[in-house]
Amino acid sequence: MLKRPEALLCSTPAGLYSPAGDFHIDPVRAVDRALITHGHSDHARSGHRKVMATQQTLDIMGLRYAGNFAGETQAADLGKATEINGVTVSFYPAGHVLGSAQIVVEKDGMRIVASGDYKRRADPTCTGFEPVSCDVFITEATFALPVFRHPDSRDEIAKLLKSVEQFPERSHLVGAYALGKAQRVIRMLRDAGYDRTIYIHGALEKLCHYYKSQGIDLGPLSPATTETGSVQDFAGAVVIAPPSAFLDRWARRFPDPVSCFASGWMRIRQRARQQGIELPLILSDHCDWDELTGTITELGPSQVWVTHGREEALVRWCELNDYAARPLHLVGYEDEGD
Amino acid sequence: MEEFAELLDRLVLTPARNGKLTLLVDYFRDTPDPDRGLALAALTGDLDIANVKPAMIRALIAERMDEQLFAYSYDYVGDLAETISLVWSTDEPVRANAVPTLGDIVTSLALASRSDAVRLVEKWLDQLDASARYALLKLVTGGLRIGVSARLAKQALAQFGDVDVTEIEELWHGLKPPYEALFAWLESKADKPQSLATAPFRPVMLSTPLEEPDYTKISAEAYVAEWKWDGIRVQLTAEGGRRRIYSRTGDDISQAFPDIVDFMNFEGTLDGELLVARNTDAGVEIGAFGDLQQRLNRKTVSARQLESHPAFVRLYDLLLDGSDDVRGLPFVERRARLESFVKQLEPTRFDLSPLVPYDSFDDLVELRKNPPHPIIEGLMLKQRSSTYVPGRPKGPWFKWKRDPFIIDAVLVYAQRGHGKRSSYYSDYTFAVWTGPETEPHLVPVGKAYFGFTDDELKQLDAFVRNNTTERFGPVRSVRAEPEHGLVLEVAFEGLNRSKRHKSGVAMRFPRISRLRWDKPPIEADRLETLEALLRDSETAD
Ligand SMILES: [Zn+2]
Ligand SMILES: [Zn+2]
Numbered sequence: 001m002l003k004r005p006e007a008l009l010c011s012t013p014a015g016l017y018s019p020a021g022d023f024h025i026d027p028v029r030a031v032d033r034a035l036i037t038h039g040h041s042d043h044a045r046s047g048h049r050k051v052m053a054t055q056q057t058l059d060i061m062g063l064r065y066a067g068n069f070a071g072e073t074q075a076a077d078l079g080k081a082t083e084i085n086g087v088t089v090s091f092y093p094a095g096h097v098l099g100s101a102q103i104v105v106e107k108d109g110m111r112i113v114a115s116g117d118y119k120r121r122a123d124p125t126c127t128g129f130e131p132v133s134c135d136v137f138i139t140e141a142t143f144a145l146p147v148f149r150h151p152d153s154r155d156e157i158a159k160l161l162k163s164v165e166q167f168p169e170r171s172h173l174v175g176a177y178a179l180g181k182a183q184r185v186i187r188m189l190r191d192a193g194y195d196r197t198i199y200i201h202g203a204l205e206k207l208c209h210y211y212k213s214q215g216i217d218l219g220p221l222s223p224a225t226t227e228t229g230s231v232q233d234f235a236g237a238v239v240i241a242p243p244s245a246f247l248d249r250w251a252r253r254f255p256d257p258v259s260c261f262a263s264g265w266m267r268i269r270q271r272a273r274q275q276g277i278e279l280p281l282i283l284s285d286h287c288d289w290d291e292l293t294g295t296i297t298e299l300g301p302s303q304v305w306v307t308h309g310r311e312e313a314l315v316r317w318c319e320l321n322d323y324a325a326r327p328l329h330l331v332g333y334e335d336e337g338d
Numbered sequence: 339m340e341e342f343a344e345l346l347d348r349l350v351l352t353p354a355r356n357g358k359l360t361l362l363v364d365y366f367r368d369t370p371d372p373d374r375g376l377a378l379a380a381l382t383g384d385l386d387i388a389n390v391k392p393a394m395i396r397a398l399i400a401e402r403m404d405e406q407l408f409a410y411s412y413d414y415v416g417d418l419a420e421t422i423s424l425v426w427s428t429d430e431p432v433r434a435n436a437v438p439t440l441g442d443i444v445t446s447l448a449l450a451s452r453s454d455a456v457r458l459v460e461k462w463l464d465q466l467d468a469s470a471r472y473a474l475l476k477l478v479t480g481g482l483r484i485g486v487s488a489r490l491a492k493q494a495l496a497q498f499g500d501v502d503v504t505e506i507e508e509l510w511h512g513l514k515p516p517y518e519a520l521f522a523w524l525e526s527k528a529d530k531p532q533s534l535a536t537a538p539f540r541p542v543m544l545s546t547p548l549e550e551p552d553y554t555k556i557s558a559e560a561y562v563a564e565w566k567w568d569g570i571r572v573q574l575t576a577e578g579g580r581r582r583i584y585s586r587t588g589d590d591i592s593q594a595f596p597d598i599v600d601f602m603n604f605e606g607t608l609d610g611e612l613l614v615a616r617n618t619d620a621g622v623e624i625g626a627f628g629d630l631q632q633r634l635n636r637k638t639v640s641a642r643q644l645e646s647h648p649a650f651v652r653l654y655d656l657l658l659d660g661s662d663d664v665r666g667l668p669f670v671e672r673r674a675r676l677e678s679f680v681k682q683l684e685p686t687r688f689d690l691s692p693l694v695p696y697d698s699f700d701d702l703v704e705l706r707k708n709p710p711h712p713i714i715e716g717l718m719l720k721q722r723s724s725t726y727v728p729g730r731p732k733g734p735w736f737k738w739k740r741d742p743f744i745i746d747a748v749l750v751y752a753q754r755g756h757g758k759r760s761s762y763y764s765d766y767t768f769a770v771w772t773g774p775e776t777e778p779h780l781v782p783v784g785k786a787y788f789g790f791t792d793d794e795l796k797q798l799d800a801f802v803r804n805n806t807t808e809r810f811g812p813v814r815s816v817r818a819e820p821e822h823g824l825v826l827e828v829a830f831e832g833l834n835r836s837k838r839h840k841s842g843v844a845m846r847f848p849r850i851s852r853l854r855w856d857k858p859p860i861e862a863d864r865l866e867t868l869e870a871l872l873r874d875s876e877t878a879d
Contacts, residue, residue, distance in 0.1 A: 146403070146410075146411050147411045147415055147421060149427075151467070166364055167360065252762075255758075256758045268415060273351065274811060279351070312410065316407055317407065
């Protein structure tokens with residue numbers, strides 16, 4: 001068995017690196033060989049010479065970076081092991097967004113799971129997280145504070161639908177990240193019985209189209225442009241857009257919109273207030289506190305490495321619960337998909 | 339309780355009045371008694387509930403959670419009640435057992451001792467969801483501030499029951515939470531409740547602005563003229579030893595003005611303007627609106643304030659003469675009765691608002707331009723034959739405000755608007771010059787977010803975006819230099835001294851009356867102009 005896990009994976013300024021296998025995981029700079037967990041732009045950057053990821057993640061990178069984003073690509077099948085310079089690598093679903101995976105790295109009886117971004121609750125738009133027992137579990141910590149306890153997602157969708165009914169003369173402008181959150185909100189609206197046309201911002205079109213091609217039925221969608229509808233058509237409508245679009249002149253075409261934002265951050269009232277959100281929807285593609293601590297308990301690793309987010313609280317929890325833990329201090333991950 | 343919590347969360351984040359009304363009306367419709375009435379009382383600050391100290395709640399969480407983890411959490415959230423509501427961890431089975439209603443909570447707390455109250459709160463925290471825990475903690479620690487005015491609540495009730503808001507105002511004072519008789523009437527399940535209060539509020543008569551085609555209606559034969567005083571409109575009522583001062587929307591403000599109440603030794607109901615006097619070396623004079631503000635919004639008044647800012651009421655009208663309801667009489671007859679009524683009153687506390695004689699409309703134009711006192715807002719024109727009817731009928735009473743004050747100021751900050759305007763920079767902070775002429779700098783004097791047309795809003799928004807120098811959250815600072823920037827013509831109704839503002843002045847009712855694209859910023863007004871105006875308004879006759 002390898003004496004030190006750091007010989008298998010360690011943190012470097014470019015991101016997680018495997019000295020034994022000579023590859024990076026989700027590097028923030030261009031490298032020779034990158035293994036990528038999922039398509040969010042802070043994890044999946046362009047310019048690496050070789051990229052290995054799930055086919056869906058490769059497809060998503062292709063859509064976002066217009067084709068030529070890497071010198072060479074290799075699709076990873078879920079659950080299938082591949083050798084890289086004597087290190088065994090395999091991908092397991094992470095439940096974060098379509099195509100997202102945990103990357104399991106193994107050599108000489110030492111197994112490390114780099115979970116990337118993950119969540120534990122059901123998401124109709126991607127395969128659920130699969131726990132893999134390991135010696136070292138690398139966990140994200142985006143919502144690693146005991147204040148983050150995401151409520152039942154269906155209740156949040158119900159909140160949105162209730163408001164649509166209460167304010168039929170206004171449009172509901174829902175801010176949702178372009179990859180993952182937007183499609184999940186749409187799919188959940190469908191599951192809740194909402195079958196009217198949902199209007200989408202131009203920045204979502206390609207990705208929604210791709211989700212559909214992967215068998216995720218999003219129901220009738222229409223671009224939210226004034227060419228396709230008059231201002232009054234948007235009265236009573238649900239419009240999905242990336243959050244940044246709210247501040248654009250684009251948002252002016254909607255009649256007296258109720259601004260909504262689907263994000264785990266919406267748990268904190270001050271966050272909603274500061275951003276002028278009228279209807280916060282607490283919907284996250286990351287684990288909440290209970291899911292993070294529950295996952296660690298379930299896996300029982302001998303070490304926990306904590307990365308991007310509120311590392312100190314999760315490390316403290318590990319101490320209290322007798323798990324050896326340390327923060328990785330990786331930089332460059334500003335979550336796109338919270 | 340969870341529905342109430344949801345209502346609170348939505349009200350806080352809903353900027354538009356109409357949106358708030360919809361939320362309230364829907365809540366009244368969907369929620370049974372007594373919860374809806376208790377919720378209403380909680381929102382308007384009329385719910386008396388046992389007080390639990392924040393430290394006691396803090397101790398509860400300390401029993402359950404690692405101190406370090408709590409510290410990280412509290413540090414991140416910043417609000418104690420919110421932090422505890424979020425970190426409170428519950429086992430699902432406990433929650434499923436029983437979720438207390440607002441009614442359960444209020445009833446149990448009313449019977450509980452202080453230490454029992456804390457244990458009850460602990461039990462409820464286990465049973466409620468995070469939003470409801472937050473509402474509960476705010477409620478029991480007395481920190482619930484939602485910004486639903488009594489006025490808005492009454493409007494929502496009126497809309498819910500499809501009745502005129504004056505009907506609610508008339509009843510309001512005799513009602514107590516949870517207002518079951520009121521809701522029953524509004525849902526047409528019972529007759530209108532009788533106002534049981536002695537000395538109830540009687541809905542006031544309001545005026546409409548005098549505007550162009552109506553000028554010709556005004557003649558000395560048909561209308562009397564009166565000054566419009568810039569204090570607060572009040573209704574004084576004294577019946578069978580019960581004395582009350584009401585605001586024009588029916589809120590009881592007696593407590594703030596014991597110096598009036600003490601002298602209400604009459605039987606009847608009067609309509610007038612509450613003003614304050616100022617004791618100066620030169621004698622007593624009428625104070626400016628700023629002096630009146632010293633006395634407003636205070637639960638208790640200090641002896642010193644009673645001395646330095648004594649209140650008095652300038653009377654406009656008589657509604658009840660003894661037990662005689664005279665609202666159905668023509669104005670001139672009520673006025674004659676008022677003139678004799680006032681003779682029995684203490685002259686330092688009550689006087690008559692004089693009628694202003696005039697012959698022609700031109701006389702009124704002159705009078706309006708040169709009112710004899712700075713706290714006159716303009717003229718009131720009242721039809722001689724007008725009966726006293728609640729609400730704002732058009733025709734019997736007109737108000738004709740004097741022209742606003744105008745200054746030229748420089749746009750310095752712009753803030754993103756809300757709702758319809760959230761994609762626009764629509765709230766503007768403006769400044770005037772101060773400091774030496776050779777080295778002037780700008781000092782903000784006010785904020786305005788209306789007065790401009792939709793087209794002008796687009797121009798303003800574009801100017802802000804193209805001239806941003808810095809951003810702080812939703813606020814941008816805008817280029818404002820002697821030769822580069824945007825001059826706004828700002829109209830306002832008056833000035834107060836203000837310690838809260840760096841400039842030392844606060845404008846009343848400022849709005850943007852014109853965009854002066856033609857003017858270089860250096861030609862905007864200086865702070866001295868405002869200071870002079872302030873001195874003028876304080877040296878009353
Ligand atoms: Zn991430
Ligand atoms: Zn992600």
